[in-house]
Amino acid sequence: MSNPAYLIYRVRPASPQAHLFAVELSIPNPSAGSLTLTLPAWIPGSYMIRDFARHVVRLAAEDASGTLVPEKLDKQSWHLARVRGPVVVRYAVYAWELSVRAAHLDTTHGYFNGASLFLRVVGLDRVPCRVELSPPEGQEYRDWRVATSLARRGAEPFGFGGYEAEDYADLIDHPVEMGRFRIVPFEVADVPHWLVLTGRYHADESRLAADLTRVCGQHAALFGELPIDRYLFLAMVTGDGYGGLEHRYSSSLLCARDDLPERSEGPPAEGYRRFLGLCSHEYFHLWHVKRIRPHALCEADLSREVHTRTLWAFEGITSYYDDLALVRSGCIDERAYLGLLAENLSRVTRNPGRRVQSVAASSFDAWTKFYKQDENAPNAIVSYYAKGALVALALDLTIRRETQGGRSLDDLMRALWARFGRTGRGLGERDIEALAAEIAGRDLGDLFDRALDGTEDLDLAPLLADVGIALRLRPARGPKDLGGLVDAVDEGPPPPTLGIRLQPAGTDPAVLNVLTGSAAERAGIAPGDTLVAIDGLRVTRDNLAGLLGRAATAGTVTVHAFRRDELMTFAVEPQPAPADTCELRLIADAAPGVLARRAAWLGQAEVGA
Structure with missing residues (x-):
């Protein structure tokens, strides 16, 4: 079959009350033969089989000769035999999952990720795609707008109409929000950025713009360049939501309305720190996982699980930098950052599963264990996000120690960007470990053996002491006690x-x-x-x-x-109660050299340093 010049997808919220998107796929001028259509079983960045095809309500097709009868091949694939002339496929998708991964539609807004909505035409993955987005019918929807990072092809900014994608992989990497929303614009390195907020909220939008400018600018400074011409944060605001999913030119966020900053707010409150950390995390992925990519996930088969041991690096290192960027950018102070670090250490230490599963195994088994947690999860698994962030901390402070402050994890990230991000080469399972040894100037196999494949606790106390921070573990004083930064040790009997x-x-x-x-x-x-x-x-x-x-x-x-x-x-x-709650304390009599090392660690990244 010769490839058509492009594929055309038309999307309309056909029935917001019934939560149904209507999708039409046109395949112009395929040669005589057959077509196979399939819908992904999972979405990149979220490693669990989700079976999006279960939400396809009905599917019909026709070509130049009339109606085609689709044959179901498996849970997510359809076959069209004896195709003649242009083919049009029409189907409806039920959209009632309020998350960053799938699709949601009601009378207040519509949202979808392409993986949950756009059928793939097998064999035509490289064909350019055009997308026509239409509003729901009815006067009550006349003020709806569209927010997406898809390249516009005829559509006005934030308007319905024509968009385009380079190929199928690009098509499903641009989530779409439609409805009534507010837009908070800002710029980073002369590149336009927007925060789109959907839902009911009261927030200081000028502060959001200022703080996100600083956080995103800090990440751009770390890597030395910003490889995009636009970026969009899509945030759905709910009563108690939390979550995010990265894309090449955008990210989808779910946040609690109380996490947004009030106009009278001084230093960021806990909820606002959480929101900024979420934005920081997804923005860092712009480089790390969306362009610096694990080889196993390049050209990944979206119909089945794809295993890699490197999620500790792609999510763990990102989880390390998400809060680190907040202090480096000046959005939070040193004490607030160290409090967040202590809380993360407590979360890891109080789960017995850290003694059972290594962080590399947690990465490999994400599909069946991390994303499918049950009541025994704390006893059986460790989070490659949380422990991965501690591995990144240990690696950063180890490189600084081995090079007398001359190199750091920042240099490793820039090297990854130069060798894998800019070139598009897939990162091998052990490439980070090899490159880290090169940056540190010595073999780090002992550290990686313990940190990645072992189940013993990381020995962070001496590394933190190098930067003037004392670490101790004590019993929790209640279910919400996660420790933090303290000024004095408070001894007491364990409850x-x-x-x-x-x-x-x-x-x-x-x-x-x-x-x-x-x-x-x-x-x-x-x-x-x-x-x-x-x-x-x-x-x-x-x-x-x-x-x-x-x-x-x-x-x-x-x-x-x-x-x-x-x-x-x-x-x-x-x-x-066991001693599983972390307290950090600034060492009062730390030497000037120690304080300088702390300042270098928590200070702003220098471009190209």
Whole structure:
């Protein structure tokens, strides 16, 4: 079959009330033969099989001779036999997943990622694509606009109409938002950027523009160039949302309205730091994963899992730089940054799974373990985001130590950009390790063996001491205690604990996780049990710690709980809470050389340094 000059996709929100997008795919002038159409099973950047084709409601096709009968080949593919002349395929997609990965449509807005909406024509992956976006029918939608990083082909800025993509891979790398939204424009290195906010919120938009300019500018300074001519943040604002997905010229964000800055706000509050960190994370991906790409994911088969051990680097290093850019850009101060660092260390240290799964294995098994977590996840897995960020910290401080401050992780990132980002070469499974040794001037196999393939805790204390920061672990003082930066050590006896975590929602104290080796596990308490009483006194979410503290002086306590509809009784010996909460402290009498190393680490990146 000869390739047509282009493929045409027409998208219309056909029924916002029923959450249905109507899509029409035109394949001009294919030669006689057959066509196979397929929809991706996963979306790049989110490593789980999502089976987007399950949302295709109906599919029909016709060519010059009339109606074609599509034959379903598998869960996501259709075959059209004996095709003659131009082919038109029409189908509807149900869109009711409010996330950054799929599609969502109602009477307030429409959103989609191309992987969930655009059929791929097998064998025509390199053919240019044209996209026609239409608004819903009806006067109530006359003020809707469009926000996408797709290249415009006839459409006005933020308008419905014609767009284009280089090929299918480019087509599905530009999410689309349509509806009523506000636009916050800003520039980075003379490149236009926009933050598009959909949903109800009250925020200081001028502060958002100023802070995002600084954060994005910091990343551009690190790499020494900004390889784009436009960039778009698409943010859906909800009551309690959080999430992001990177693209080459844009990113999709889901955020809580309370995380946006108020007009009277001084230093960034916790929620606003979280939002800035999310934007920072996805923007860093503009270089690291979208252009510096793992070889395994270049030309990836979107119909099945594609495994790589390198997600620790692509997500972990990005997770390290997302908060580091906030302090380097001046959006937060040194103390706030070190508090965030301590909290991340606590999150890793308090999960027994870090002793079971290495961060490289976590990367490889992301499809079936990290993205499909169950009640045993804290005991079985480690996050390649969170521990990967600690590996990046260890690597950064190790390179600085080995080179007496002459080189750093910044230099490694610039080398990755020069050798893999600009050239388009896929990064091999061990290329980062080899390049890091080159930057450090010595073999770092011992560090990588322990950090990537081992399950022992990273020895961060001496590395942090090199920059004047003391680290210690202490017992948590409550379920929300993640440690942080302190000015003085506050010793105290460890509180008693059952070794459980409760469901985050609901009024009853239902058990979410039972940690390996805990008092609850030994007594037989299980995930899903709902606690009723301790030593005859009713348990609530608020009084659990207090009841346990008073009753634990007797040694063994009696815990009543419902398992399904059966009342269970357990004899439990509470244990002292483990030392799994990180505190960092600035060393007061640090030498001038130590303080200089800290300033170099947390200071702004120099272009081409």
